[in-house]
Amino acid sequence: MTWQRETFKKIKQIPREEHVLPGTSLCAGCGGLEALRLAAKVLGDDVVYVNAAGCFTMLAAYPFTPFKGSWLYTTMGSAPAGAQGVRDALDVLIAKGRLPKRDDLKVVVLGGDGSTYDMALSSTSGAIYRGLDFYYFCYDNEAYGNTGVQLSAATPYGARTTTSPCSLQHPAGTIQEKKDIFEIWRAHKPPYIATVAPRYPLDLAEKFARAATFTGPKLFLALSACPTGWLYDPGETPEVAKLAVETGLWPLKEAINGAVTHTYIPKRKPVEEYLKLQGRFRHLFEPTKQEEAIRHIQERVDAYWRQVNV
Amino acid sequence: MAGEMMTGNLAAAWGARLAGVDYIPAFPITPQTEIVEALAEWCDCGAMPARFVMMDSEHSMMTAAGAGAAAGARVFTATSSQGLLYAFEVLYSVAGWRVPLVLVNVSRALAAPITLEPDHNDVLAARDAGFLQIHAETCQEVLDSILMAYRIAEDERVMLPVLVNLDGFYLSFTREPVIVPDPEKVAAFLPPLRPAHLGFKASAPHALGVAVLGGTPYTYFRHQMHLAAMNALQVHREAAADFERLFGRRYDVVEGYRLDDADDVLVMSNAFATKGRAAVDAARAKGRRVGLLRLRVIRPWPAEAIVTALRGRRAVGVLDQNLAPGLGGILVQEIAATLYHDPARPKAICSFIGGLGGKNIHEGEFDAIFARMEQAGKAGRGEGPVLLYTEAEHREMEQLQILASESRADR
Numbered sequence: 001m002t003w004q005r006e007t008f009k010k011i012k013q014i015p016r017e018e019h020v021l022p023g024t025s026l027c028a029g030c031g032g033l034e035a036l037r038l039a040a041k042v043l044g045d046d047v048v049y050v051n052a053a054g055c056f057t058m059l060a061a062y063p064f065t066p067f068k069g070s071w072l073y074t075t076m077g078s079a080p081a082g083a084q085g086v087r088d089a090l091d092v093l094i095a096k097g098r099l100p101k102r103d104d105l106k107v108v109v110l111g112g113d114g115s116t117y118d119m120a121l122s123s124t125s126g127a128i129y130r131g132l133d134f135y136y137f138c139y140d141n142e143a144y145g146n147t148g149v150q151l152s153a154a155t156p157y158g159a160r161t162t163t164s165p166c167s168l169q170h171p172a173g174t175i176q177e178k179k180d181i182f183e184i185w186r187a188h189k190p191p192y193i194a195t196v197a198p199r200y201p202l203d204l205a206e207k208f209a210r211a212a213t214f215t216g217p218k219l220f221l222a223l224s225a226c227p228t229g230w231l232y233d234p235g236e237t238p239e240v241a242k243l244a245v246e247t248g249l250w251p252l253k254e255a256i257n258g259a260v261t262h263t264y265i266p267k268r269k270p271v272e273e274y275l276k277l278q279g280r281f282r283h284l285f286e287p288t289k290q291e292e293a294i295r296h297i298q299e300r301v302d303a304y305w306r307q308v309n310v
Numbered sequence: 311m312a313g314e315m316m317t318g319n320l321a322a323a324w325g326a327r328l329a330g331v332d333y334i335p336a337f338p339i340t341p342q343t344e345i346v347e348a349l350a351e352w353c354d355c356g357a358m359p360a361r362f363v364m365m366d367s368e369h370s371m372m373t374a375a376g377a378g379a380a381a382g383a384r385v386f387t388a389t390s391s392q393g394l395l396y397a398f399e400v401l402y403s404v405a406g407w408r409v410p411l412v413l414v415n416v417s418r419a420l421a422a423p424i425t426l427e428p429d430h431n432d433v434l435a436a437r438d439a440g441f442l443q444i445h446a447e448t449c450q451e452v453l454d455s456i457l458m459a460y461r462i463a464e465d466e467r468v469m470l471p472v473l474v475n476l477d478g479f480y481l482s483f484t485r486e487p488v489i490v491p492d493p494e495k496v497a498a499f500l501p502p503l504r505p506a507h508l509g510f511k512a513s514a515p516h517a518l519g520v521a522v523l524g525g526t527p528y529t530y531f532r533h534q535m536h537l538a539a540m541n542a543l544q545v546h547r548e549a550a551a552d553f554e555r556l557f558g559r560r561y562d563v564v565e566g567y568r569l570d571d572a573d574d575v576l577v578m579s580n581a582f583a584t585k586g587r588a589a590v591d592a593a594r595a596k597g598r599r600v601g602l603l604r605l606r607v608i609r610p611w612p613a614e615a616i617v618t619a620l621r622g623r624r625a626v627g628v629l630d631q632n633l634a635p636g637l638g639g640i641l642v643q644e645i646a647a648t649l650y651h652d653p654a655r656p657k658a659i660c661s662f663i664g665g666l667g668g669k670n671i672h673e674g675e676f677d678a679i680f681a682r683m684e685q686a687g688k689a690g691r692g693e694g695p696v697l698l699y700t701e702a703e704h705r706e707m708e709q710l711q712i713l714a715s716e717s718r719a720d721r
Contacts, residue, residue, distance in 0.1 A: 058521060062522045070510045070511075075400060084335070084363065085373065086378065086381045103513050105512055122367060129366075
């Protein structure tokens with residue numbers, strides 16, 4: 001059974017109104033910001049963003065903010081706990097009649113992969129466990145980006161970062177496999193989890209619309225193609241994001257109360273097409289091609305889709 | 311004496327209950343846990359109209375507390391020792407958000423070695439976080455200080471979080487008679503929280519805790535925090551006067567004991583100050599003209615009150631229940647700096663380190679402290695840090711070392 005979009009069938013149905021305004025100091029071609037821009041078209045303006053330390057911290061730099069909604073910068077390790085405090089306080093103030101219901105807000109955590117996969121994992125786990133009614137938006141650019149691209153638990157095998165350089169001992173660069181945060185989240189059985197990619201706006205918007213029907217934790221993992229860290233021309237972000245999905249490296253999926261559905265089944269181009277676009281994988285092709293490393297990446301993708309069984 | 315017998319922990323919980331808090335994010339740690347247990351029960355049975363949430367760490371707890379207060383709720387939480395340090399970066403963040411929450415810290419010495427009994431390295435580590443700090447000596451003062459803390463924190467001239475400190479075991483688990491104030495009088499003392507500039511709402515979006523670029527805006531906001539903290543001295547004066555009028559109990563930023571004709575003055579804080587008072591009485595009986603100054607408000611630093619109390623004395627001794635390895639006592643540095651510019655500054659300032667990990671300070675040690683202060687005052691030269699540790703205590707330690715080495719030999 002193929003996954004059907006119900007709210008967003010055509011691109012024209014995506015609202016034209018912008019809720020994340022341009023002119024921020026984020027890098028040109030930031031895939032994470034593009035994913036957030038699309039998400040905000042569904043989330044609207046009645047939002048308080050609770051931010052963890054990361055690239056998005058620079059969205060709201062005094063005296064500017066690109067949002068028409070509210071913002072609270074917390075720490076790298078505790079944005080979900082900040083969401084807990086805001087949500088609880090809003091509930092209490094509404095219940096006590098000190099805040100009109102019409103002033104209520106959606107609470108949305110913004111965290112990069114460094115925060116999400118590493119530092120804020122216990123805080124996120126706690127928030128899901130408590131059934132907190134909030135959104136979690138992880139912009140996953142597969143490295144500690146804001147500090148200049150260091151290895152994170154989201155960095156994939158074979159990528160080069162400043163702290164996992166390719167060397168004689170480790171010619172592939174990163175030797176660890178990317179942590180499967182989707183499955184870690186899913187083990188908590190929240191009502192809604194999804195992966196999204198900015199090059200698939202209908203898929204992305206549909207997932208945010210579906211999430212809105214659930215009370216409780218709603219978690220999103222957004223592919224954040226990153227020209228600065230992945231080393232490609234900023235204009236190529238759409239192509240890189242597209243190939244991440246089309247090679248099967250970035251599966252588009254959702255999990256409703258733990259039940260996984262793949263929302264798009266790629267024909268699966270060879271991973272090489274994706275890897276060779278990016279400077280962070282260049283050492284896999286030059287000066288000599290590392291066939292074994294590339295084959296390893298391809299085999300991992302093939303194995304993933306075999307167990308998906310579509 | 312009127313009042314009901316209760317522990318310092320229960321008195322702290324009563325403070326939060328009477329303050330009518332809206333929100334309590336919590337996390338257990340000895341010796342604080344009894345506070346959040348009492349609050350959990352009261353929230354559960356409807357005695358308190360507040361939301362109680364068990365968090366996943368003190369770091370998360372403090373973040374939720376700050377965020378809840380930023381959203382406009384009156385927030386209370388409590389921790390101790392390692393918990394306070396685990397929350398450390400968040401202390402600075404929420405103070406920068408200018409949220410008027412109240413945090414109770416039940417002092418407990420820091421690891422390593424890990425222990426449960428009190429000293430003040432935990433709470434004094436947080437002295438520069440932007441929280442105001444009130445250190446209580448009795449269970450009654452714990453309750454009363456929490457009410458005063460909300461009044462001061464929520465004043466528009468201040469808008470900073472307040473930490474109320476009580477000593478683990480010596481207050482947390484000690485029952486004393488405590489008068490529970492009448493809720494109607496509390497309502498007269500503490501107006502409802504209706505902050506003009508806090509709260510997240512759809513009709514008035516705002517951004518809090520945003521990044522700044524460059525030193526100028528950073529400096530501006532940090533200066534604002536300092537000036538607000540200094541305003542708290544005046545706000546405390548007003549709150550103390552109102553508190554005395556309504557409840558008949560008086561609390562000042564510092565408290566003197568038998569200071570009037572004292573030649574030498576010992577400076578202490580928290581529950582051990584009670585031992586200090588007894589020591590002053592004992593020394594007076596032996597003919598020494600000594601007194602005690604208890605520091606109650608540590609942030610803002612009550613410089614003027616300290617100078618007023620200590621100028622013209624022969625010697626001042628500071629009994630630090632903390633140890634900065636490689637320096638000595640923490641509070642003696644601040645006392646010395648405060649007195650330096652006064653022309654009538656004491657002739658000697660002595661530094662004593664005692665009560666670490668809850669270790670007792672014996673009568674004989676106080677005798678020695680007062681004798682050394684007198685000697686230093688007469689010589690016009692202070693001394694220290696003097697690490698208080700008796701021969702009897704060392705004999706006990708040697709027994710433990712023998713046991714430790716024997717058990718090692720057994721393996």
